[in-house]
Amino acid sequence: MSEMAEKLMLYMQLPFVRRAIIVGVLIALCSSLLGVTLVLKRFSFIGDGLSHVAFGAMAIASVMNLTNDILLVMPVTIVSAVLLLRTGQNAKIKGDAAVAMISVASLAFGYLILNIFPYSSNLSADVCSTLFGSISILTLTLREVWVCVIMSVVVVIVFILFYNKIFAVTFDEDFSKATGTKADRYNLLVAVVTAVIIVLAMNLVGSLLISALVIFPALSAMRIFRSFRSVTICSVVLSVICAFSGLIISILSGTPVGSTIVAVDTAAFILCTITGFLIGGKQQ
Amino acid sequence: MALLTVRDLSLGYESRVVAEGINFTVNAGDYLCIVGENGSGKSTLMKTLLHLKEPLGGEISVGDGLKRDEIGYLPQQTVVQKDFPASVREIVLSGCQGRCGLRPFYNKADRKCCEENMERMGITDLANRCYRELSGGQQQRVLLARALCATQKLLLLDEPVSGLDPKVTKEMYELIERLNRDGITIIMISHDIAAAVQYASHILHVGRNVFFGTKEEYLRSDAGRLFLSRTEGGEET
Numbered sequence: 001m002s003e004m005a006e007k008l009m010l011y012m013q014l015p016f017v018r019r020a021i022i023v024g025v026l027i028a029l030c031s032s033l034l035g036v037t038l039v040l041k042r043f044s045f046i047g048d049g050l051s052h053v054a055f056g057a058m059a060i061a062s063v064m065n066l067t068n069d070i071l072l073v074m075p076v077t078i079v080s081a082v083l084l085l086r087t088g089q090n091a092k093i094k095g096d097a098a099v100a101m102i103s104v105a106s107l108a109f110g111y112l113i114l115n116i117f118p119y120s121s122n123l124s125a126d127v128c129s130t131l132f133g134s135i136s137i138l139t140l141t142l143r144e145v146w147v148c149v150i151m152s153v154v155v156v157i158v159f160i161l162f163y164n165k166i167f168a169v170t171f172d173e174d175f176s177k178a179t180g181t182k183a184d185r186y187n188l189l190v191a192v193v194t195a196v197i198i199v200l201a202m203n204l205v206g207s208l209l210i211s212a213l214v215i216f217p218a219l220s221a222m223r224i225f226r227s228f229r230s231v232t233i234c235s236v237v238l239s240v241i242c243a244f245s246g247l248i249i250s251i252l253s254g255t256p257v258g259s260t261i262v263a264v265d266t267a268a269f270i271l272c273t274i275t276g277f278l279i280g281g282k283q284q
Numbered sequence: 285m286a287l288l289t290v291r292d293l294s295l296g297y298e299s300r301v302v303a304e305g306i307n308f309t310v311n312a313g314d315y316l317c318i319v320g321e322n323g324s325g326k327s328t329l330m331k332t333l334l335h336l337k338e339p340l341g342g343e344i345s346v347g348d349g350l351k352r353d354e355i356g357y358l359p360q361q362t363v364v365q366k367d368f369p370a371s372v373r374e375i376v377l378s379g380c381q382g383r384c385g386l387r388p389f390y391n392k393a394d395r396k397c398c399e400e401n402m403e404r405m406g407i408t409d410l411a412n413r414c415y416r417e418l419s420g421g422q423q424q425r426v427l428l429a430r431a432l433c434a435t436q437k438l439l440l441l442d443e444p445v446s447g448l449d450p451k452v453t454k455e456m457y458e459l460i461e462r463l464n465r466d467g468i469t470i471i472m473i474s475h476d477i478a479a480a481v482q483y484a485s486h487i488l489h490v491g492r493n494v495f496f497g498t499k500e501e502y503l504r505s506d507a508g509r510l511f512l513s514r515t516e517g518g519e520e521t
Contacts, residue, residue, distance in 0.1 A: 040364060040368055041364065042363075160388075161388040163388075164377075164378070164381060164384070164388065164389060165381060165384075167370070167374065167378060168378040168381040170364075171364070171365065171368060171370060171375060171378060172359065172362070172365070174334070174336055175357050175430070175434075176378075176381060176382070177334075177336055178334035178335065178355060178357045178440075179357065179379070179382035179434040179435075180382035181381050222369050225369060226369055226413075227369065227370060227371035227374055227412070227414065228370045228371070228374050229374065231369045
């Protein structure tokens with residue numbers, strides 16, 4: 001045990017490990033904030049869809065040799081998020097189908113582009129790391145860490161300021177509109193913030209596992225708690241704890257970061273389900 | 285001046301007209317019941333009154349100091365709400381949201397309004413319970429309390445008793461009647477023609493023949509007699 005602690009202390013002295021932990025925890029916090037709303041709006045898969053869009057955009061950016069690919073990836077993802085979340089209700093193609101379509105199309109398109117215009121010798125490793133984020137979190141630069149910190153602070157402030165409005169619009173969009181809340185505006189806000197979080201989160205778990213970061217904490221919290229506020233708080237706490245312990249485990253045992261965090265999230269979900277079952281049983 | 289005046293309104297989706305030639309006025313204190321067959325445009329009419337949909341033609345004007353967004357609304361349950369984790373208090377309080385504008389948090393007046401309306405609906409003891417665990421009748425009371433937070437003048441109710449058992453249905457109607465006596469104007473969509481003619485002061489029948497008038501006029505009209513004779517429970521009246 002002391003050997004483990006020693007190893008951990010040694011790793012903690014490395015700047016890239018500290019950066020990875022800071023970024024990991026912040027992204028877990030942000031993604032779980034909106035997770036509750038997205039799950040309740042029946043948009044659980046939007047994380048997956050948007051991250052594939054971001055992957056496609058990233059592929060184009062690499063082919064075009066853009067030094068700062070976030071300038072292309074961020075706007076493209078935001079536009080997709082707005083289109084997906086806004087047309088949710090009256091669209092000709094329904095929400096889940098639209099998400100699936102955009103997700104698969106941009107994944108295929110991105111991979112195709114990378115194959116036609118190879119920009120590096122080791123294509124499959126590049127694709128793998130973009131999809132599963134296995135290495136990128138350990139190669140963060142100081143500037144990326146600061147971008148992530150600032151974005152996270154903005155997301156948290158926006159969420160707190162609009163918490164009541166987001167609740168009202170999520171619970172009953174028609175009622176909110178009828179009684180004078182600009183529901184469309186807040187849907188737009190949720191879409192933009194979602195896109196920002198997903199582009200940030202791609203660095204951590206890669207595009208394939210983002211859905212897990214968005215939905216697992218929310219679903220786990222919903223097993224136990226029964227009011228919107230407590231579900232939101234619980235999912236944030238849970239997400240941060242899972243991300244932190246996932247990172248530590250992956251550092252100590254050398255497992256891939258993204259998959260380890262998701263594995264911890266899954267374990268937490270099972271625990272919460274059992275706890276919720278026990279509490280529910282007692283009440284009746 | 286009437287609270288709500290509707291002139292020559294036609295409703296529908298894109299080019300398909302569902303109902304047209306709808307004229308009616310609602311005065312303060314009225315209890316208007318909107319009846320009609322399925323697909324006759326009742327729900328579309330309500331959505332148009334709430335400005336959730338644009339009418340195909342005609343106009344809706346509000347008067348008597350009523351603002352466009354001062355209409356409380358009791359919607360039909362949506363799929364999203366069935367497993368929504370929210371306490372009763374959170375939901376009732378969200379009725380005050382329209383008044384907040386850009387103010388991010390609820391103030392004391394909002395909280396007081398919330399408590400008063402929960403008291404009025406007799407759900408104060410449920411305040412911390414989870415919405416999805418309540419019975420159908422209790423859920424309707426919660427949504428009614430929320431609607432009351434949004435307005436003190438005009439309530440639009442969309443099938444308020446659908447899915448409720450007869451005893452709870454009766455309680456719900458009595459509750460609505462009490463609100464009407466307290467001075468709140470009611471517009472209600474209903475399938476339940478027997479209840480409509482029992483409680484309402486005015487009837488609007490949408491469909492091929494649009495009828496609008498007081499309950500007594502409706503009972504004597506052709507549209508009313510035809511509809512009553514075809515609907516279960518019509519014999520009672």
